[in-house]
Amino acid sequence: MWVLVEHDGSHVTSVASGIERGPATTCRGSSAGLEALVGHPLDERPTARLLPTTANCTHLADLAAWALAGASHPSMAREFEIIVPDELDEPVWVTISRDGQLVHKWLIKDHKILAPDMLEGRQLMRGFTAWARDKFEDDALEAALMLQRGVFVARGRTRVVDLPPAIPLRAAAGMANACYSYSGDRLETATSIVGYVRDFTSGVVRTPPPRDIVARFEGKGS
Incomplete structure (x- = not known):
């Protein structure tokens, strides 16, 4: 796409x-x-x-x-990398990097964040956008929304x-x-x-x- x-x-x-x-x-x-x-x-x-x-x-x-969101960025180019490992029996770390720099790293299990402590217990599917807007702003919020979408899409690998x-x-x-x-x-x-x-x-x-x-x-x- x-x-x-x-x-x-x-x-x-x-x-x-x-x-x-x-x-x-x-x-x-x-x-x-x-x-x-x-x-x-x-x-x-x-x-x-x-x-x-x-x-x-x-x-x-x-x-x-x-x-x-990136149209007015001075560099005129931004690259995001989202990594979502297959979740089997153990929690997995999901990450998003922007231009090679780590922005978010979350430990998740069953679509719930376990770490970092500030996000422990937060749901990744229902109600995500509402709480994310309270916790993040600007580029950090945009990256959080991207990472959540990455997890959302990755669920398809189980089917x-x-x-x-x-x-x-x-x-x-x-x-x-x-x-x-x-x-x-x-x-x-x-x-x-x-x-x-x-x-x-x-x-x-x-x-x-x-x-x-x-x-x-x-x-x-x-």
């Missing part, structure tokens, strides 16, 4: 996005939801009203929000999600209106995609954006 947000220094002027691999047959249509960002101020985080859950991919909306036959999304209990693909008529027509998961046994397999988008990221396109 990728998002390219262009701006004039104060407001968003255009948004392009894509899903090169996604779990459902309708995921790629969610890109249209980000068009609501055109004209949005760079110094304001997009609200749920601007990017409603039912009209957007959760992950593209996150990428767009993080792009806005076999792309084996045949394709499964209708309507079969997933409790998922109605959870995101673009699980909303409206799409919930009745969309299915899972067979074989989209990458195998990292022999190393990382990258799925780059289209060539013209890569060129624009590198400042070689228009």
Whole structure:
């Protein structure tokens, strides 16, 4: 998944996005939801009203929000690394680094933080954003939100999600209106995609954006 947000220094002027691999047959249509960002101020985080859950991919909306947060950074480039080990019988340390510098390191078990002491007992799923806003601010808050999303996405590693036959999304209990693909008529027509998961046994397999988008990221396109 990728998002390219262009701006004039104060407001968003255009948004392009894509899903090169996604779990459902309708995921790629969610890109249209980000068009609501055109004209949005760079110094304001997009609200749920601007990017409603039912009209957007959760992950593209996150990428767009993080792009806005970094748009005015002096270096013009920031790299985040999120590490979430597989949680088996013991707690695991999850981390996020920004430009090579550690920002957060949490010991977690069953989606609950055990360490550091200041966060002990805090839940990572329900109510996370509310307490995170009380504990962190600015870049530290943004990084905390990213790390929580990393844990959220990593939960999928415990499930076999792309084996045949394709499964209708309507079969997933409790998922109605959870995101673009699980909303409206799409919930009745969309299915899972067979074989989209990458195998990292022999190393990382990258799925780059289209060539013209890569060129624009590198400042070689228009």
